[in-house]
Amino acid sequence: MIPFFSETPGQPLVWFGVAHIALTLCFILSVVLLWIFSPKLKDTRAEPWIRYGILVLGIAFEWRVFESRMLTTSVFRFPLCAVALYTLYYAVAFKKEKVFKIAYFYAFGSLLSFLFYDTPFGLDRWSGWTFFGAHAVIAWLAVYGVRAMGYVPVRRDWLRSMVFLAVYAFIAGYAKLRFGGADELFLFTAPAEFLASFQESSPLLYLLAFSSFAAVMIALMYLPVRALARAD
Numbered sequence: 729m730i731p732f733f734s735e736t737p738g739q740p741l742v743w744f745g746v747a748h749i750a751l752t753l754c755f756i757l758s759v760v761l762l763w764i765f766s767p768k769l770k771d772t773r774a775e776p777w778i779r780y781g782i783l784v785l786g787i788a789f790e791w792r793v794f795e796s797r798m799l800t801t802s803v804f805r806f807p808l809c810a811v812a813l814y815t816l817y818y819a820v821a822f823k824k825e826k827v828f829k830i831a832y833f834y835a836f837g838s839l840l841s842f843l844f845y846d847t848p849f850g851l852d853r854w855s856g857w858t859f860f861g862a863h864a865v866i867a868w869l870a871v872y873g874v875r876a877m878g879y880v881p882v883r884r885d886w887l888r889s890m891v892f893l894a895v896y897a898f899i900a901g902y903a904k905l906r907f908g909g910a911d912e913l914f915l916f917t918a919p920a921e922f923l924a925s926f927q928e929s930s931p932l933l934y935l936l937a938f939s940s941f942a943a944v945m946i947a948l949m950y951l952p953v954r955a956l957a958r959a960d
Contacts, residue, residue: 823877829879
């Protein structure tokens with residue numbers, strides 16, 4: 729059991745290998761099932777237990793990384809997934825609807841993290857499970873808040889989320905240029921190897937393209953809640 733909790737990478741996860749595809753499909757299936765069945769939990773005795781269960785999993789998966797971030801990283805260099813996880817966790821745990829409706833739009837990073845993971849740990853190490861588990865919790869919190877708690881974002885929340893992210897990215901970019909450290913928002917460092925040459929050849933164009941991509945993903949996050957609002 730000791731090697732499982734070791735901080736030394738073991739067997740890496742092969743990109744789009746059998747294990748990676750199975751893991752990603754299980755994650756997508758869990759999100760779909762939660763979307764379908766969580767509305768049935770409203771006003772039932774089971775609802776708080778399901779909600780607390782997701783929150784406990786969030787702590788279990790994120791605690792080690794949370795300690796590291798609190799001790800060694802500037803708050804303005806948190807990756808977007810951390811911003812999404814912490815704000816969604818706070819919103820669901822303390823039933824802060826206004827916070828949830830803005831943070832919801834940042835949950836798109838959970839799927840991207842499954843597809844383009846940036847961890848050296850595979851599923852034979854706890855750190856691998858915490859990476860994928862924490863990103864899964866982001867999506868679960870987003871779906872649960874909308875479907876079980878009835879926190880359905882509207883267009884105003886979508887626009888506010890865009891403004892907040894732009895401000896946060898500006899501060900994070902300044903912190904990186906002024907004080908160095910990690911580029912957790914990938915403003916100056918490509919998140920994947922196949923984008924590295926593009927970023928190096930045209931940093932400004934890369935920044936504009938990457939920012940546009942984030943804006944598109946946030947817009948796509950608005951589609952399911954808009955459809956839901958129309959259906960109601």
